[in-house]
Amino acid sequence: MNGSDAVAINRSDAVAWRRLAPRALLVHCGWMGAPLGSLALTALATGGRITTGAWLTLAALAAAFALVTAIGLIRWARTDFRVTDERFELRSGVLTRRLRSVPLHRIRTVEVTATPLHRLLGVTVLRAGTAGSGDGAGALVLDALRAAEAERLRAELLARADAGAAADDPVLARFNRRWLRYAPLTFWVVGGVFVVAGAVYRTLHGIGIEPWKIGLVQRAWAAFGSGMLWLTVPAALLGLIALGSAGALVLYVENWWNYRLEWTDAHTLRVSHGLLTPRSVTIERARLRGVLLREPLLLRAGGGALVRAVAGGLGDREENRRRSALLPPAPRAEAVRVAGGALQSPFPAPESGTSGAPDPGTSGASEALVRHPRAALRRRRTRGLLWAVLPGTAVLAALGAAFTPVLLHCAWIYALLSTAAVRWLARDAYRSLGHALRGRHLVIRAGTFSRDTLALQRSAIVGWTFTTSPFTRRAGLVTLTAAVAAGEDGYRLPDLAARHAPALASAAAPGILEEFLVQPTGDAGRDAARAGLRSR
Structure with missing residues (x-):
């Protein structure tokens, strides 16, 4: 043993050991909530008279608690x-x-989760693991820590972990069973049921069978369809959600079981997955032009996201959408980590709602995006009112005037509810809208039903399209589209300030627009130089 090893061991021995939160004892007693609640309901229903059997149950619970x-x-x-x-x-x-010991430079994820019981007690669970611990077996779990201490420990682990070590570890991610909880937060929960129902209907209709004439369907309609709608409609919705959730779970398992994302060598990224039908897609590093982090509305509400590659050579647009997936619906922190591993640099994914100019002292991966003009918010509100609120209200009002006054009440109720929904969605879409230049990448974020954060290589941009309409010109807005020989072929940056768009396009991809630009002088030139560009 040399001197440096002895010094390292002495320093490790000098670090004090820390304990979990004492409230962890109460977390492990959460199973008693159900029987105690049952006893309380029994006492309430009997007016406080507790039977001998209930007392015996209570004594057994007390012994079990001890x-x-x-x-x-x-x-x-x-x-x-x-x-x-x-x-x-x-x-x-x-x-x-x-x-159990994990080198800090091998730590890839630090996940902090809390069940309702954990939140009630003010504690949380911290999981730290490497990319090779995809099934959770190799993760270090601390159950439970005080919430503030867990956040401090998470920041400490991430600060000491080597951010560039992901490029040295060939395995970026493996399938994790905990990801299955994100399966119901996809389109297939509802859309899949209608797709299957439509396919069954077309099959029966093709062989000459009318589904509505089947005896079982007629008896079900006679029993439930003509009455008790207050019970039938919620039951049908619950059944639809349950059936869709089961189908989405089965589809998730079939598609993503045995999932593995890895660098097979310094120049090749491979993703393999599938239970009954194994699939494997290989992407050359030279063809990888960027990474897209996608957060559909339901998945975003559940704290999840998925990752797609922006790469050439994956086929036409339909094949590209099917073959470009790098990560299934998973925790957002895992998605950001995988996106950074694919880029082999920290993925620039700021939190929702950030805006304004970034702080020069912050890191490139956490800086805020540049906010777009307020006219973009007004435009989204106007479009929502014109295309969602006004037509529905007008139709209900017209039908109410022609047939029954009940629909008139439905009209104003719909107008109030849809207006509130439109304002909320427009605000969310505006808060999600932003852009920035981060080193070698142009970062674009937009969308509310599907919020997409794109990190696109600036060198991959081969052209620009400036799109306006009479309404956007009046508002001083323009939509930029970056042409790329990969992925969707073009990626939009909507509702950018028109006076800043040329400067942004020129800075993001030099050499494309310069011959068409007239360089301003004086104060105008200084304003153009500060045209919302944030480059590192």
């Missing part, structure tokens, strides 16, 4: 962790002691 608390107290006292200069270590075990 036993679980004692075991939990011993386990808590025998579990501790520490973060040294080089490693994250966890000691646990009652009869058999176990020491």
Whole structure:
């Protein structure tokens, strides 16, 4: 052992071990909530008269609580962790002691989660693992820490972890069973049911069978369709959601089981997945032009996202959409990590709602995007009112005037609810809208039903399209489209300030627009130089 190794060991021994939060004992007693709630309901229903059987159940629960608390107290006292200069270590075990250690430069994910019980107690669960611990077996789990301490530890681990180590680890991600909870947060929950129902209807109609004349369908309609709508409609919706969720889960498993994303060598990225039909797509690094992080509305509400590659050589547009997937619906933190691993640089994904000029002292991966003009917000509100609120209100009002006054009440109720929804969606779309220059990449974010954050290589841009209409010209807006020989062939930057668009396009891809630009002088030139560009 040389001197440097001895110094490193002494420094590690000097780092104190830390314990979990004492409230972790209460977390492990959460299973008693159901029987205690049942006893409370029994007492409430009987007016406070508790039977002998209930008392015996309560005594058994008290004994179980004492036993679980004692075991939990011993386990808590025998579990501790520490973060040294080089490693994250966890000691646990009652009869058999176990020491698990992960080098800090190998840490790829630090996930902080909390169930309703955890949130009630003010604690959370922290999981730290490497890319090779996709099924959770290799992750270090701390259950539970105080929420503030978990955030500090998460920041400490990420700060000490080597951000560029993802490029040195060939395996970027593996399938994780915990991702299955994101399967119902996709289009197939509802859309898949209608797709299957339409296919069945066309099949039956093709062989001469009318579905509405089937005896089972007629008996079901006679029993439930003509009455008790207050019960039938919610039951049908719940059944539709349950059936769609089951179908989405099956589809997710079939598509993404055995998922693995890895660099097979320095120049080749490969994604393989599939249960019954294994699939494997290989993307050359020279053809990879960028990465798209997509957050559909339901998936975003559940804290998830998916990742697609912007690459050439994947076929036509339909084949490209099918073959460009790098990550299935998964936690957003995992999606950002995988996107950075594919780019082999930190993925620039600011949090929702950031705006304004970035702080020069912040890192390129966390800076805010440049906000677009307020006219973009007004345009989204106007379009929503004209295309969603006004037509529906007019139709209901016309039908109410012609047939029944009930529809007149439906008209004003629809107008109020749809106006509130339009204003919220327009605000969300505007908050999601932004752009920036981050080193070698042009970052574009837009959308509300599907919020997309694109990191596109500036060198891959081969042309620009400036699109306006009479309405956008009046508002001083223009939509830029970057032409790329990869992915969707063109990527839009909507509702940018018209006076800033040429400067942004010229800075993002020099050499394309210069011959068409007239360079301003004086104050106008200085204003153009500050045209919302943020380049590092």
